[in-house]
Amino acid sequence: MARFIRRLLVEDKGGATAIELCILTALISVAIIASLHTFSNQLNNTFAAASSKIAITP
Structure with missing residues (x-):
């Protein structure tokens, strides 16, 4: 059992990859x-x- 737990803790890298x-x-x-804010x-x-350059006359 201890060997199984040690293998899970040492060899399992799935959590690190997800993080x-x-x-x-x-x-x-x-x-x-940030780029969208600058572009907007x-x-x-x-x-x-x-x-401001468009003049609309009625």
């Missing part, structure tokens, strides 16, 4: 959110500049 994948996914998510500000500025 590594979660950390990697979290980092990718943060990068995507630039897009908003572009539309604001375009709309």
Whole structure:
């Protein structure tokens, strides 16, 4: 029984792999959110500049 428990604790790397994948996914998510935030500000500025140059006369 002790040999079985030792084998489970030493040789089982499934938990470490799952944690590594979660950390990697979290980092990718943060990068995507940051890039979308930057892109949305630039897009908003572009539309604001375009709309200020459009003159609508009734």
